[in-house]
Amino acid sequence: MERSVPDRQPEATPTRIVVRSAVPLDDEQRAAIAALCQERAPAGSELTYEVDPAVLGGIWLRIGDMVIDGSLAGKLEQIGRYLREQLHLAVRREQQATR
Amino acid sequence: MKSLGLDLGQFISQAVNFVLFALLLSMVLVKPLMHTLEERAARIRKGLQDAEEAERSLQRAHDQAEDEIAQARRQAREIVEAAARSAEQQRLEIIANARQEAYELLQRAHEQLEREKADLQLQMREEMIGLSLAIASRLLEAEIDDARHRELVAQFLAEAQQMPQER
Numbered sequence: 001m002e003r004s005v006p007d008r009q010p011e012a013t014p015t016r017i018v019v020r021s022a023v024p025l026d027d028e029q030r031a032a033i034a035a036l037c038q039e040r041a042p043a044g045s046e047l048t049y050e051v052d053p054a055v056l057g058g059i060w061l062r063i064g065d066m067v068i069d070g071s072l073a074g075k076l077e078q079i080g081r082y083l084r085e086q087l088h089l090a091v092r093r094e095q096q097a098t099r
Numbered sequence: 100m101k102s103l104g105l106d107l108g109q110f111i112s113q114a115v116n117f118v119l120f121a122l123l124l125s126m127v128l129v130k131p132l133m134h135t136l137e138e139r140a141a142r143i144r145k146g147l148q149d150a151e152e153a154e155r156s157l158q159r160a161h162d163q164a165e166d167e168i169a170q171a172r173r174q175a176r177e178i179v180e181a182a183a184r185s186a187e188q189q190r191l192e193i194i195a196n197a198r199q200e201a202y203e204l205l206q207r208a209h210e211q212l213e214r215e216k217a218d219l220q221l222q223m224r225e226e227m228i229g230l231s232l233a234i235a236s237r238l239l240e241a242e243i244d245d246a247r248h249r250e251l252v253a254q255f256l257a258e259a260q261q262m263p264q265e266r
Binding site: 021022023025029032033036053056057058059061068070072073076077079080083084087088091094095 | 217220221224225228229232235236239240243245247248249251252254255256258259260262
């Protein structure tokens with residue numbers, strides 16, 4: 001699961017929380033996520049649920065500027081980044097070998 | 100003498116006269132004539148010497164002219180040869196430069212081609228990765244059922260709980 005945290009400290013003031021999933025979450029799941037956000041977000045933060053098929057599976061969560069990406073789309077993106085990095089490394093090694 | 104009809108006295112007188120006349124003639128006419136002849140001979144000799152000297156001078160001038168002409172020809176030949184050598188040198192330099200430029204141009208073109216080929220290969224591989232991910236995405240989209248969705252959400256919650264809080 002990928003998590004990106006902004007450089008500055010999280011605000012103490014209420015913030016906006018976005019929960020994105022591929023299919024609508026049931027009450028039990030929403031409650032669990034709300035509990036999770038309560039621990040991490042300032043009191044009074046607004047929680048919004050969004051359905052986006054592009055997420056594929058899992059949850060994409062943003063609390064203010066912090067993003068916790070536990071979605072399959074995010075995992076695929078990580079795999080893509082890793083493959084591209086490896087590809088560029090291989091090309092660089094190949095170029096150095098041919099010089 | 101008398102038998103010959105000659106008078107000795109007259110003969111002697113005539114002989115003396117002749118001698119005197121000869122001496123006089125010699126003094127008055129022959130000496131100046133001889134002097135004139137010697138002067139003329141001297142002038143002729145001098146003229147001949149001058150003519151010989153002039154001929155020698157002419158020969159020297161002719162030889163000098165020949166030498167100068169030969170030297171001028173030699174110098175002209177050297178200039179022509181130097182010009183030909185210089186032209187040949189320039190021709191070789193131009194050919195060498197042209198070959199070098201052509202080689203460098205070819206080398207640059209080859210390198211450019213290699214770079215473009217490598218870029219194209221990289222681009223193709225990146226596109227293959229993108230395409231593979233897109234296919235994987237479509238497959239996942241089609242394959243994931245409700246139960247798997249629930250599993251993934253549960254997994255997310257479990258992992259998120261493990262993360263340190265940053266409030």
